[in-house]
Amino acid sequence: MKALVFERKVARYAASRLASTIKGSGSGAKLSPISFQEIGTPDLPGEGWHELDVVLSGICGSDLATIDGRSSRYYEDIVSFPFVPGHEIVAKTKEGSRVVIEPVLHCATRSIQPLCSPCSEGNTQLCQNLAFGDLEPGLQTGYCSTTLGGWGPKVLAHESQIHEVPDNLSDEEAVLVEPMACSVHAALKALGEDGAKVAVIGAGTLGLGVIAALSQFCPVSTIIAAAKYPHQQRMAKQLGAEVVVGPSSFRDAIRRASSSMMHGPWLTAGADITFDCVGSSSSISEALQVTKPGGRIVMVGMPGPTKVDLAPFWHREIKMEGSYAYGTESLGNTFKLAMEMIAAKGLGALVSAKYPLHRYEEAIRHAAQAGGRDGVKVVFEITTEKSRR
Amino acid sequence: MPRPGFVLETDKSTPPTMFWNGEGFRMEKLPSGSRVIYAPEPLKPLDDADASIQQALLNPAGDMPPLPELLKPGMRLTIAFDDVSLPLPPMKRPDNRQRVIEAVLEMAARAGVDDVVLIAALALHRRMTENELRHALGDRVYDSFAPHGLLTQHDAEDPDAIVHIGKTEHGEDVELNRRAAESDLIVYVNINLVAMDGGHKSVGTGLASYKSIKHHHNVKTMTHSKSFMDQERSELHSSNWRMGRFLKDAGVKIFQIETTLNTDTFPKEFAFLQKREWEWKLRDRVSYMGVSKALDRTPPRVARSIFNSVLSPHQMTSVQAGEVEAVHKITTENVYRQQLVEVEGQTDIFTMGLPYIGPYNVNSILNPILVACMGLGYFFNLYRGKPLVRQGGVLIMTHPTPWAFNPVHHPSYIDFFDQVLSETTDPLVIEAKYEESFATDPWYRHLYRTGHAYHGVHPFYMWYWCSHALEHLSRVIVVGGDPRSVKRLGFHPATTLGDALEIASDVVGRNPSISHFHAPPLMIADVK
Amino acid sequence: MPKTSEPDIPKTPSAAQQLGKAFAKSAAMAVRPPFPLSKPNWPNGVARPEEVSRLGVNYDTEWSRSYPARIVRAAFLDWLSKPVARAIAPATVLGEDRLAGLDFATNPVILAPNHASHVDTLVLLTSLPEQLRHRTIVAAAADYFFDTRVKSALWALTTAAIPIERNKVNRRSAQVAADLLNEGWSLLIYPEGGRTPDGWIQKFSGGAAYLSLKTGTPVVPIYLKGTRSVMAKGSSKIRQSPTTVIFGNPMPPAAHEDARKFASAIEDEVAKLADEAENDWWSATLRAAKGTTPSLAGPDAPAWRRTWELGRSAK
Structure with a gap:
């Protein structure tokens, strides 16, 4: 073979x-x-x-x-x-x-x-x-x-x-179970933060999945998402993000949602939790800019060696945590939760090409x-x- | 003798018509049978503006004694004046405001009035810069008052500087600048560029708070102002008038001074801009070609700064002082005398070329929201009687509509464009869902109070300004605009006028009547 | 900046005087050829007719207003005087807008500044609005600037000077000035009649007022500040120092019945402008209305005290 x-x-x-x-x-x-x-x-x-x-x-x-x-x-x-x-x-x-x-x-x-x-x-x-x-x-x-x-x-x-x-999932939906499980695992880190303002950077599979999982499982108040392309913006909106903007407007949108002031590019308040679903140095820097002092950044996208100014991380006492894969959540097995979510949200449409x-x-x-x-x-x-x- | 406005009916032999196109121009061949509406020529200015000002101050209109009789030693005198949004373009020095304020101050000095404060009545507009204040008031007034903190700019968000006077019979909150409210006399110095300005709007809006202004700056009022250039049929004005009368009854004493300008809008180098195309001399044609070729090769930033430095030669055609309503009546007549153009009947398609400047982008950028407001808010509403375009008609405007904003002047506009218009363009939805959060946003408030930013709610007003037109028109087409921003506004982009007419044809058919509004210079279409 | 006293004794001749003398000397040094190549001697015993001096007030300056002379002067003013003025006495010009409504081509004005220094004319001419600069003639002391032909020509050419008597109204010179005003020329005239000896302003004489009343030309009061620091009377040194030129509102003659009163009104206006330049327009206006404008004439006291006071008032 x-x-x-x-x-x-x-x-x-x-x-x-x-x-x-x-x-x-x-x-x-x-x-x-x-x-x-x-x-x-x-x-x-x-x-x-x-x-x-x-x-x-x-x-x-x-x-x-x-x-x-x-x-x-x-x-x-x-x-x-x-x-x-x-x-x-x-x-x-x-x-x-x-x-x-x-x-x-x-x-x-x-x-x-x-x-x-x-x-x-x-x-x-x-x-x-x-x-x-x-x-x-x-x-x-x-x-x-x-x-x-x-x-x-x-x-x-x-x-x-x-x-x-389960029979109610098509093959296309099933192939998304693994990545969606990653998203669910990440999103569940917002459990217990009811009413939190959440920022999601990136609207690829993981980002969209995090948005879907947040709206499915977590009673957060506002999801603000940055998506580069119009179809991503549309989907982010459909999956439950209240505010969806292009990357260049992201900071402004979070500033507004959190009634924040600014020092230069830094928000004085900001998102309670930020999900970085990109993992590049610029997305991490952006996450540091838009997360409130004392807030959390969840790294969902896989980062590599990056160069990031960690001064705000230190000064704002930001908590950064990785989110890798899946396992067992307080709500149960992550894969099971992902299947449940995929069925509920009809995510098969995320598969856009087969080769x-x-x-x-x-x-x-x-x-x-x-x-x-x-x-x-x-x-x-x-x-x-x-x-x- | 200046000629009145003129309506040309085009035929095959008519030369192409010049359309304003932001920081540039377009030449467009309108289909035969189109109408082109030209503004009246500039009226002869007052022979001696300063003498006329003296005359007006000493012989007030309405129930009001001459100014010197109102000035007493020991009194508190507040002089409020129109902000940088007027006139357009900014006028050559000396500005009307300088002339009038100096005359008032001379009288105040003679009367021994020591306690004088000047306030820029900017309502929710941006604060003026030092240069802008110097330009409007002259260096003498600026240097006399600014260093002592006696030249102030109205701050609608300073809780200590706003007083609640009461509510009108319609339940409208009337709030006013504290210094003005607690003065023995407010002298208001206005420049009436369009019929909408002045009257009770001067103090009632210029020195008011958001809480007060929102009673008339809203979608309902604006759709019931047909148009807001026609005081008698403007709900915007009815509300302002109620508030003005309420202020008067509450004992706020206002001595109103209004001035009007002629339409001599552009300096000699741009004389062709206010001429009818068939009367262009060699000189005009050469300067048109020179200017537009040069602009084609100029980066937008530079072109903008060139245009921003244009100072208009317009001159005072009248000055009247006294009781607000009596004064404003004469002012309005003078504005009409200069600007009214009689037009017979409505049209299917209304075309207009939008210039580089509007009231809210002096020394700035005409961003897409302001483009919409210029076309649908201002030009569309420059009518008396009926709108120039019929109900369900099409509006075609030319403007490059770049996706560009001035972040210092228009921070909340950027967010409005990115976060609100991306969701909906329906003024009512926008008003209900987003207005409050923008109006109370602490960052916009900070920038408005300490920087040079328009108030957070201002882009909403721009959109409400459009609401009458949005409701009236079936389609808005922007020729030559950046398709992304045009679509965000909910309009249709077109590359050429021909394309635009094609796009319009499924609404108005193959043989629509077309009227082109050849402004600026400004005018008001008196549609019979 | 306190100024030290400078006694009012001419110490060294001014630059202009030196130049005039040098020209005269070189002329005398030329070897005289015999008649008829040179002037004939006047026979003794033949009575000389009384020669009318062609100098002083009688100097005819008409040529200096011809077009070629105007062109030379314009070039001189813009290309030489202006940079020089900017270098030695950079001027802040205020109140130009008060002249904005005037069309100098048809409506001339009389410019009436205080006078503290030889550089006044330079500073003022180069600070005038473009349109006015090239149609302004300067009333210059006949005894001082028009005492030799060369000097006369020089001043007439470079500043469009016309000779006038200092302190009295000379019928001829006044008529020439009036005619020129009527022809549309604006006139710069120092109502003090000469430079201040001690920094305080001298009483304004009626010349400017008289011409204004006679011709109906408005007077523009002007206050010049700081020129004395550049070059005071009696000093031959030039020190670089900033100056201020502040134009007042044109004063129409109609409101004043006689020259003396008008002259003192002009003086008051200049005092108010000085106050405005020192402080600000509004407080100056308030003081003027209350009649408490600080005097520019200085205290009626001995010289040392006048100087002392000047030092105190100059901020």
């Missing part, structure tokens, strides 16, 4: 980084260490593991960062090469039931006993054994050489990773430019691939 494979090739890595710098994100696919090649099906790594047929697999922002050569070196020791990327996966079991995979490769998947303390509490996203046990190192399916990934016809999954998809694997260069370019091309989520469709062959 043929799958997209990411190998450790330093020269290619550098080249794709250069290309993406010069020509913009997504344009490095051709040069990057990714290739569409024949691979064998590995053995199941142990007990409780199943081989699944991939149906749809999404292209995530973190995938793009990897392809562009922009992801942090932090991950070097918790991935293993070569790997098949893809962690937003809808698949079919041998029995024919539709499932989604919760990709974190935590203690249970690695046959590690006893479980590390976060795992034992259900917070698998915080698992401390990502590089140990039966599997090669890998933080998630799609970054591990043992398990395959979503960008190929088959993927291996441990039973603890498998969630059955067969062999058109991966095009697909990746599209994903990188999704916003500008009126899109949100780009996915690979594997069944089509099979039937064409």
